Amino acid sequence: MIVETFPAGPLGCNCSIVVDPGTKRCIVVDPGGDLDLIREKLKAHDAKVDAIVHTHTHIDHVGATAGVQRDTGARACIHEADRFLYDLLPVQAAMLGIAEPEKVEMEGSLVDDATLRFGEGEMCILHTPGHTPASVCFVVGKHVFSGDTLFRRSIGRTDLWGGDHATIIKSLKQKVLALPDDAVVVPGHGPETTIGDERASNPFLR
Numbered sequence: 001m002i003v004e005t006f007p008a009g010p011l012g013c014n015c016s017i018v019v020d021p022g023t024k025r026c027i028v029v030d031p032g033g034d035l036d037l038i039r040e041k042l043k044a045h046d047a048k049v050d051a052i053v054h055t056h057t058h059i060d061h062v063g064a065t066a067g068v069q070r071d072t073g074a075r076a077c078i079h080e081a082d083r084f085l086y087d088l089l090p091v092q093a094a095m096l097g098i099a100e101p102e103k104v105e106m107e108g109s110l111v112d113d114a115t116l117r118f119g120e121g122e123m124c125i126l127h128t129p130g131h132t133p134a135s136v137c138f139v140v141g142k143h144v145f146s147g148d149t150l151f152r153r154s155i156g157r158t159d160l161w162g163g164d165h166a167t168i169i170k171s172l173k174q175k176v177l178a179l180p181d182d183a184v185v186v187p188g189h190g191p192e193t194t195i196g197d198e199r200a201s202n203p204f205l206r
């Protein structure tokens with residue numbers, strides 16, 4: 001599987017392009033902004049986008065969704081429990097002082113334990129609430145796209161709409177740390193890590 005991750009959008013959200021090398025079918029994770037950059041990367045991989053998926057629905061993770069959808073016709077997906085946050089985009093935009101992104105029809109099709117197929121590739125969905133009620137992680141082979149649930153040596157904040165500290169800790173311990181130590185974690189912001197490194201050294205997971 002080809003995985004390319006790069007910061008995109010006003011808060012440097014990590015956007016990932018996950019491509020099945022045989023068929024070029026692709027899933028875009030968290031297109032936070034910088035549509036032209038995302039276009040360039042998709043073109044470089046000759047990628048055919050099947051789905052645009054979101055680890056959660058904070059504004060910095062959905063900024064370029066409309067543009068990627070218009071270019072590719074791919075479906076855009078969230079976990080249903082974050083729909084209220086998508087409806088709050090104007091409030092999120094005002095709070096950060098940034099422009100409100102164009103809205104799209106979001107499918108609430110990301111459910112726990114479901115699998116999205118793209119060519120020969122499979123993406124498994126883990127519902128990991130806490131940062132937001134519908135935060136999810138995506139697992140593709142050895143890669144885990146953890147959104148703002150798990151960062152290198154840190155975890156997501158839980159003081160925004162619907163966040164809950166006890167819930168994120170439970171999600172991390174029961175679901176995320178159940179993944180193998182050599183799994184590569186691509187967080188929603190900042191550098192990559194591994195499950196083993198975070199199990200050993202993340203101060204929030206002691």
Ligand SMILES: [Zn+2]
Pocket residue numbers: 056058131148
């Ligand atoms: Zn967030």
Ligand SMILES: [Zn+2]
Pocket residue numbers: 011013058060061148188189
């Ligand atoms: Zn974020």
